Amino acid sequence: MNSVEKNIKKLIVTQSLELDCGKIIKNFPLAYETYGALNKNKNNAILVFHALTGDQFCTNINPITKREGWWTTAVGPEKAIDTNKYFVICANVIGGCMGSYGPTEINPETNKLFGTTFPVITIRDMVRAQRHLLDHLGIKKLLAVTGGSMGGMQVLQFAALYPDMSYSAIPIACSGSHSAQNIALNELGRQAIMADPNWKKENSSPDKGLAVARMAAHITYLSKKGLQEKFGRKLQDKGSLKFSFDADFQIESYLRYQGSTFVDRFDANSYLYITRAMDYFDLEKQFKGNLSLAFKNTKSKFCVISFSSDWLYPTVENKEIVIALNTCGANVGFVEIDSDKGHDSFLLDVPEFLKTLREFINSTYNEINK
Numbered sequence: 001m002n003s004v005e006k007n008i009k010k011l012i013v014t015q016s017l018e019l020d021c022g023k024i025i026k027n028f029p030l031a032y033e034t035y036g037a038l039n040k041n042k043n044n045a046i047l048v049f050h051a052l053t054g055d056q057f058c059t060n061i062n063p064i065t066k067r068e069g070w071w072t073t074a075v076g077p078e079k080a081i082d083t084n085k086y087f088v089i090c091a092n093v094i095g096g097c098m099g100s101y102g103p104t105e106i107n108p109e110t111n112k113l114f115g116t117t118f119p120v121i122t123i124r125d126m127v128r129a130q131r132h133l134l135d136h137l138g139i140k141k142l143l144a145v146t147g148g149s150m151g152g153m154q155v156l157q158f159a160a161l162y163p164d165m166s167y168s169a170i171p172i173a174c175s176g177s178h179s180a181q182n183i184a185l186n187e188l189g190r191q192a193i194m195a196d197p198n199w200k201k202e203n204s205s206p207d208k209g210l211a212v213a214r215m216a217a218h219i220t221y222l223s224k225k226g227l228q229e230k231f232g233r234k235l236q237d238k239g240s241l242k243f244s245f246d247a248d249f250q251i252e253s254y255l256r257y258q259g260s261t262f263v264d265r266f267d268a269n270s271y272l273y274i275t276r277a278m279d280y281f282d283l284e285k286q287f288k289g290n291l292s293l294a295f296k297n298t299k300s301k302f303c304v305i306s307f308s309s310d311w312l313y314p315t316v317e318n319k320e321i322v323i324a325l326n327t328c329g330a331n332v333g334f335v336e337i338d339s340d341k342g343h344d345s346f347l348l349d350v351p352e353f354l355k356t357l358r359e360f361i362n363s364t365y366n367e368i369n370k
Helices: 123-137 150-161 180-194 207-220 224-230 250-262 268-280 291-295 315-327 342-347 351-368
Strands: 009-013 028-035 045-048 087-091 142-148 166-172 301-307 331-337
Touching (some): 087 123, 123 268, 142 351, 150 166, 150 291, 166 351, 207 250, 207 268, 291 315, 301 315, 315 331
Antiparallel strands (some): 009 028, 028 087
8 A cells, every 4th residue: 555545545335336327336445534523413424525626635634735625714623614513524526536436546357547448427426426435434314415516516416316314405606407618618628638649648647638628627717807806917027028928927827837736636537537427417307307306305404505706607507406496395595605706716715605604504503403
């Protein structure tokens, strides 16, 4: 076992799981992390689902990358999701590259890396795999399930699959299916990777293609106003234009940095598989073209959260979830947070959002412990 593997907790799921593509898998790894302690009543557990480029290390220092966890603004002692009070669980999705069953794992049939021979997976596959982790931890009912972006998709899928397994559900900045725009943006990233001559080349990585994919995606996580206020037309060097194709503008340098650092921590094939899973997600289609049917049996209390400047998953798409929940008589609240930070608002220090998250979780906990 190498030093990286020593820092990753893994559950080997021995039960068979039939994927939506038809392939049956078993004895597969699911990497996860937990924070805080499970109380004696086992009713303080919160399952956090990560987004496209996240992993199981949602808070503290990621022992692999040595960087802060991706949701340290929200998860931790005395934070919105208080690990002094709650038991937080976060798993790396299957298809990911931080220890779970994915393209970077060894295919036992060939004894080689899966790469693009890995089966195409879906959001539903990801959620069903994580159900095994809850069984392993002995948790029959969660206090809450939450996550933003692709994490929010998993929240919706979890609520549809397991209507009585969580007291509450908090989908953040997401939708019940990907719009044509979002599919197009993901395809742009995939094509950048697949156009890199190092893609599929043995012992090589399509770093340039993956970096471009990350740069393009990162733009969608921000807002026009936020970009303008932070960068405007500021030059990287305070002098004049270079009359070259170097990074003249600060925004160019920023995007190049985002791309170059991303390739050090993420696998290109995982990017292909996870973006494809996001594009395939269509909860309405799963339920005969009626999104409200997805939630008809739900016992969970919902809090749907969107952000005013998020053009990737705009408020109107979040409201479609609320309408579906209202249609089937579910207990649902909705909050649009005013923020100029775009889609990434849920990852950043946005006080109104963090206050909403904290108060909803605390109120749910207090209700079930009266």
